[in-house]
Amino acid sequence: MIAKDVWYKFTKIVTTLALITLGSAAAALAATVNVSPSEDFQTVVSSNPAGTTFMITPGVYRMQSITPKTGDIFEGQSGAVLNGSRQLTSFTRSGIYYVATGQTQHGTANGECQAAYAGCEYPEDLFFNNVPLQRVEALTQVVAGKWYFDYSTASVYFVDNPTGKTVEIGVTTHAFSGSATNVTIEGLTIEKYADPAQDGAISGGAWTIESNDITLNHGGGIRLASNQIIEYNQIWWNGQEGLTGSGSNILVQNNEIAYNNTLGFDFGWEAGGTKFSNTTNLVVQGNYVHDNKGPGLSLDFQTYNWLIQGNRTSGNYVAGILDEISYNGTARYNIIEDDASYPGKTNPSMWWACGFFDLDSSNATVYGNTVINNSNGICAVSISRGSGSRGAFLVQNLSVYDNVIVQSVGSAAGAVADSGEYLDVYSSSWNNHWTSNTYKLAVSGGDFYTWSGGTSYISMDAGQWQSSGQDTAGTWISSTDSTFPSTKFTPNQAISTVASTQVWSLPTTTSTLVATEVSGTQGTITQVAGPILTAGAWWWNVTYANGHAGWSEEANLQTF
Numbered sequence: 001m002i003a004k005d006v007w008y009k010f011t012k013i014v015t016t017l018a019l020i021t022l023g024s025a026a027a028a029l030a031a032t033v034n035v036s037p038s039e040d041f042q043t044v045v046s047s048n049p050a051g052t053t054f055m056i057t058p059g060v061y062r063m064q065s066i067t068p069k070t071g072d073i074f075e076g077q078s079g080a081v082l083n084g085s086r087q088l089t090s091f092t093r094s095g096i097y098y099v100a101t102g103q104t105q106h107g108t109a110n111g112e113c114q115a116a117y118a119g120c121e122y123p124e125d126l127f128f129n130n131v132p133l134q135r136v137e138a139l140t141q142v143v144a145g146k147w148y149f150d151y152s153t154a155s156v157y158f159v160d161n162p163t164g165k166t167v168e169i170g171v172t173t174h175a176f177s178g179s180a181t182n183v184t185i186e187g188l189t190i191e192k193y194a195d196p197a198q199d200g201a202i203s204g205g206a207w208t209i210e211s212n213d214i215t216l217n218h219g220g221g222i223r224l225a226s227n228q229i230i231e232y233n234q235i236w237w238n239g240q241e242g243l244t245g246s247g248s249n250i251l252v253q254n255n256e257i258a259y260n261n262t263l264g265f266d267f268g269w270e271a272g273g274t275k276f277s278n279t280t281n282l283v284v285q286g287n288y289v290h291d292n293k294g295p296g297l298s299l300d301f302q303t304y305n306w307l308i309q310g311n312r313t314s315g316n317y318v319a320g321i322l323d324e325i326s327y328n329g330t331a332r333y334n335i336i337e338d339d340a341s342y343p344g345k346t347n348p349s350m351w352w353a354c355g356f357f358d359l360d361s362s363n364a365t366v367y368g369n370t371v372i373n374n375s376n377g378i379c380a381v382s383i384s385r386g387s388g389s390r391g392a393f394l395v396q397n398l399s400v401y402d403n404v405i406v407q408s409v410g411s412a413a414g415a416v417a418d419s420g421e422y423l424d425v426y427s428s429s430w431n432n433h434w435t436s437n438t439y440k441l442a443v444s445g446g447d448f449y450t451w452s453g454g455t456s457y458i459s460m461d462a463g464q465w466q467s468s469g470q471d472t473a474g475t476w477i478s479s480t481d482s483t484f485p486s487t488k489f490t491p492n493q494a495i496s497t498v499a500s501t502q503v504w505s506l507p508t509t510t511s512t513l514v515a516t517e518v519s520g521t522q523g524t525i526t527q528v529a530g531p532i533l534t535a536g537a538w539w540w541n542v543t544y545a546n547g548h549a550g551w552s553e554e555a556n557l558q559t560f
Contacts, residue, residue: 122135259292439477441479
């Protein structure tokens, strides 16, 4: 027994020591590795085990494409730039043209272009001092600001003088891609990748993509995939759109998504800020989505169980939030302002554009939003769109309540429809309701609503709107009331608290309490800003100097 007991203790000690040794070895193998621009990035990644942290030192990493291993972390130091382009420095002359030869890259063409931008579908872009020139499809079309790529001779033609300028051409498709999971990419500038339309410079599932500057890529900035977390990035100036793709369990929060579709893609096909297609369990919150040449936040084709909350949209084409042929979601506490223009149409009808736009989607709940001076307010279109995995694409069970809608032109609320069964959008059986909304209209008694007129739809005033059963408990604010909505604060404005102030995750005391700030706590109004009206009080989105962030009531805040 003694010998056996001694042997047991000995083997236990040996096993423990072995585990400690192995654990230490694994930790050592998965240590932080510095990467410099002179190295082949993929070789460095391939030479290290899964779970390695790669510290990316400052500099430009040209035409590098990385396939991570599971658990890898890529952390960029300030000034670290992954650039998918080749710098051009040698040019010849051929008549009026400058020519760069030896350009053998030939990526996948994809997409539909606006008529004036034929050639947008080709993924290689040419940049002069970080500004893309417009690609054309024939040499004879080349003038200042435009260029032509002759694949057959591997030659690029343009007339702009390259002397003293940084000239670059897109070559590499992806900065990061692959099937690894639990990957983190942070702190990088990722630019000028030649990813096709409907793809992204970053493309991978179960990844965390945070605090990056993702810009000037040809197609999308990020290709969506399941279990992604996309947060605190600037996703802007990309050729087609900021985010594109599908998946499940995706979180998109606290990003700036702006100025996308620089290359003239047809936004009726797919272009703009974002496109979430066939996506389930999606949360989009706290983002500032503006000035995209296409819809700001777009849901399309069977997107299901979505939540869009606490965002600001402005200056986008067609819609701030577009819910198209999808199912079951909620848009709440968003600010949609000066949004939903349509090129070529001075005052587009709700057939074309709305702040919140329901295009043949069912079971949407829209509440607590502030919708200010868009082409139209909150509206729906009912036409034939077929069916999907959860039934026909019909405007049914649309519930719109407790929103603030300020409208100077167009329609504040309502629906338009094709003839036949699609006129059932106005019927009680399809169950579409606007309830207890607050309106401020430019002209008292004006026709700011669109609803059933029997065999078609008609424009109507507030009284007719209520007589049709909509907003019977609604509120109408005088057009001369300059205090409504609140304009007390503006984005990026310094503030301080004037009393003990609660910070909530959403602009309502039924949400999660984040913190309670003492009087005199300083902070800054975020880009999402506000205002949101809840239970008679205006709320603003604030980041406090101590790191707390959330929504606080206006009455407890002052400018600082």
